[in-house]
Amino acid sequence: MGGATARVPAKINLHLGVGPLRDDGFHELSTLYCALSLYDEVTVRAADDLSVTVRGESRRQVPADATNLAARAVVALATHAGTDPRVAITIAKNIPVAGGMAGGSADAAGALVAAARLWRLDITRDELLAIAADLGSDVPFSVVGGAALGTGRGERLLPVLHRGELHWVLAVAGTGLSTPDVYREIDRLRARDEDQPTAAGTARPDPLLQALASGDVHAVAPLLHNDLQPAALSLQPMLRRTLRAGREAGALAGIVSGSGPTCAFLCADADAAVSVAAELSGSGVAKAVRTASGPVPGARLVPIN
Numbered sequence: 001m002g003g004a005t006a007r008v009p010a011k012i013n014l015h016l017g018v019g020p021l022r023d024d025g026f027h028e029l030s031t032l033y034c035a036l037s038l039y040d041e042v043t044v045r046a047a048d049d050l051s052v053t054v055r056g057e058s059r060r061q062v063p064a065d066a067t068n069l070a071a072r073a074v075v076a077l078a079t080h081a082g083t084d085p086r087v088a089i090t091i092a093k094n095i096p097v098a099g100g101m102a103g104g105s106a107d108a109a110g111a112l113v114a115a116a117r118l119w120r121l122d123i124t125r126d127e128l129l130a131i132a133a134d135l136g137s138d139v140p141f142s143v144v145g146g147a148a149l150g151t152g153r154g155e156r157l158l159p160v161l162h163r164g165e166l167h168w169v170l171a172v173a174g175t176g177l178s179t180p181d182v183y184r185e186i187d188r189l190r191a192r193d194e195d196q197p198t199a200a201g202t203a204r205p206d207p208l209l210q211a212l213a214s215g216d217v218h219a220v221a222p223l224l225h226n227d228l229q230p231a232a233l234s235l236q237p238m239l240r241r242t243l244r245a246g247r248e249a250g251a252l253a254g255i256v257s258g259s260g261p262t263c264a265f266l267c268a269d270a271d272a273a274v275s276v277a278a279e280l281s282g283s284g285v286a287k288a289v290r291t292a293s294g295p296v297p298g299a300r301l302v303p304i305n
């Protein structure tokens with residue numbers, strides 16, 4: 001029986017502005033997404049039952065049942081298309097789990113793209129993106145990739161101009177953070193300290209957009225911003241040490257990635273990233289240290305040889 005495989009990148013948010021809590025339980029965002037060269041691979045094959053197999057070091061942290069976001073994606077697509085959803089899904093997991101890098105969203109996006117191919121669906125990009133948005137706020141970006149401005153709850157995307165490649169070091173923490181917990185914590189901190197001088201809210205990050213278009217990493221570095229960082233630091237105070245260690249190791253800037261706890265360090269070039277990664281690895285502040293670059297394209301079918 002045939003199969004299809006999609007390769008999907010992780011993401012970081014170069015800017016994450018969090019506005020007010022909406023009536024539907026989501027926060028209004030203004031975010032600049034960037035896809036990074038750290039990939040999961042999702043394969044779907046026709047089968048007698050819907051099943052999920054996860055491979056990779058972190059496989060035990062990922063549900064291998066119908067609650068897996070990739071399985072939910074396949075069911076949502078099959079329902080939309082009136083197709084039998086029974087496929088065997090295999091996820092080669094490489095993106096940190098519960099790390100703030102949209103790992104589950106990447107797998108959902110990969111499952112959509114691979115299943116659409118397996119079933120030879122005649123589905124428009126907009127239909128696919130609408131299904132993606134129902135699965136999670138980050139899923140449309142995992143489909144699209146590159147660099148994009150996200151508004152609404154993060155699902156409304158506008159591609160942005162970017163020049164050159166940015167080089168990153170990622171410090172992966174030993175314990176994950178739950179995204180809803182981090183949003184709840186920012187609400188708690190905001191209710192406590194009504195004055196939020198550093199919050200970006202829903203303003204568009206124009207200076208960062210210009211810096212990204214110019215391709216000047218030294219202009220980009222001081223403009224990285226994450227409104228969720230105080231909440232992630234409040235829940236995992238050790239991350240302060242990680243951020244300090246990255247800067248001391250020679251990174252131009254460091255931020256918590258999305259809802260954390262992965263910390264992302266922007267470096268001057270690929271050589272600098274290798275040297276920062278080596279130094280961070282020795283400092284013992286992270287469970288794992290990786291290098292990656294971006295922006296890279298979103299979910300793509302892997303050609304079958």
Ligand SMILES: C[C@](O)(CO)[C@H](O)COP(=O)(O)OP(=O)(O)OC[C@H]1O[C@@H](n2ccc(N)nc2=O)[C@H](O)[C@@H]1O
Nearest residue numbers: 025026027029136137138139153154179180183258259
């Ligand atoms: C932190 C980010 O990764 C930044 O890109 C995203 O905002 C999170 O996106 P995601 O993991 O796809 O999140 P979803 O699965 O859509 O939502 C999970 C939970 O996160 C919170 N959530 C998410 C997105 C948003 N704009 N406001 C929120 O408050 C809500 O409590 C929601 O129930």
Ligand SMILES: Nc1ncnc2c1ncn2[C@@H]1O[C@H](COP(=O)(O)OP(=O)(O)OP(=O)(O)O)[C@@H](O)[C@H]1O
Nearest residue numbers: 068069097098099100101102103104105107138179
């Ligand atoms: N395919 C999947 N991969 C990883 N986690 C999954 C998957 N499906 C369901 N989950 C569950 O979702 C939780 C969040 O995992 P995920 O790796 O997506 O977090 P995240 O990267 O912090 O998300 P985001 O950056 O989108 O907020 C995990 O604890 C896991 O139990």
